[in-house]
Amino acid sequence: MRSSFAVLLFGILLPAFGASGQPPASTNAVPESPTPEARHWKPLYFSLLIDEDQKWMAPTEPFDVRGLAVGPVLTGIQGTMAGVSVSGLATAVEDRFFGVGVAGLAHFGRTGYGLQAAIGANAFQNFYGLQLGGMGNCASGGGIQLALGFNETDDCFNLGDKFRNDGRTSEWTGLQLAGINNRACFLDGVQASLCYNYAFRCRGIQLAAWNEADELYGIQVGLINEAHSGAGVQIGLFNFFGDGDDRLLLPVVNARF
Numbered sequence: 001m002r003s004s005f006a007v008l009l010f011g012i013l014l015p016a017f018g019a020s021g022q023p024p025a026s027t028n029a030v031p032e033s034p035t036p037e038a039r040h041w042k043p044l045y046f047s048l049l050i051d052e053d054q055k056w057m058a059p060t061e062p063f064d065v066r067g068l069a070v071g072p073v074l075t076g077i078q079g080t081m082a083g084v085s086v087s088g089l090a091t092a093v094e095d096r097f098f099g100v101g102v103a104g105l106a107h108f109g110r111t112g113y114g115l116q117a118a119i120g121a122n123a124f125q126n127f128y129g130l131q132l133g134g135m136g137n138c139a140s141g142g143g144i145q146l147a148l149g150f151n152e153t154d155d156c157f158n159l160g161d162k163f164r165n166d167g168r169t170s171e172w173t174g175l176q177l178a179g180i181n182n183r184a185c186f187l188d189g190v191q192a193s194l195c196y197n198y199a200f201r202c203r204g205i206q207l208a209a210w211n212e213a214d215e216l217y218g219i220q221v222g223l224i225n226e227a228h229s230g231a232g233v234q235i236g237l238f239n240f241f242g243d244g245d246d247r248l249l250l251p252v253v254n255a256r257f
Helices: 002-017
Strands: 041-046 064-071 074-077 083-087 088-102 104-117 121-133 136-147 150-152 171-178 181-193 196-207 208-240 248-256
Touching: 064 074, 064 088, 074 083, 150 171
Parallel strands: 041 064, 064 083, 074 088, 083 088, 088 104, 104 121, 121 136, 136 150, 136 171, 150 181, 171 181, 181 196, 196 208
Antiparallel strands: 208 248
């Protein structure tokens, strides 16, 4: 938990010291963006709409924003955003995002650090910090995801088709808290929801009406708990641990070590 808040504080304070904004090495054949030294940056960026010469998520002349970005409708940043961004509808960042972002509908981007809040969804390939989403959050990384709807680590918005692949690992380290469901391929931490939790590999705690993990190394608490392999404890009305003839079914408390 302390590491999550450290990441959040780092993302908020970074603009004051100057963000390098240099993107990580690409994992595919797409060329790298110019370094910040090779492109200009703006302390204040205001956009009614995305300009015609700024191609949506395929910029010809990237620029960085180090300070404040405001868009009554859309805010499209072709380089790195370091500071605070506010948009009425949506914000899209081509390279990295450092700081605080508030959007009426959604955030989209590659890699982010800090805090994001949207009535709709926050969708980044990788994010580290705090995500607050009305509909949901979609990102690999670590920290805290809070949503009325869902939290997801898979590429649920096909961001890989819009952004250069940043090496998505579909993992989350920290807390996923949702009103409906949480999903993570690799979870190290806690999943809590009213309805359903799923993790391919869970190393931690799952709390929901129905919990499912292909590999469990921890604790499941709910009405229905299901784990196909691993070691841990299940507390609930129906507890399933294992597969086939090796499957162990016990009510109330089930354990395998």
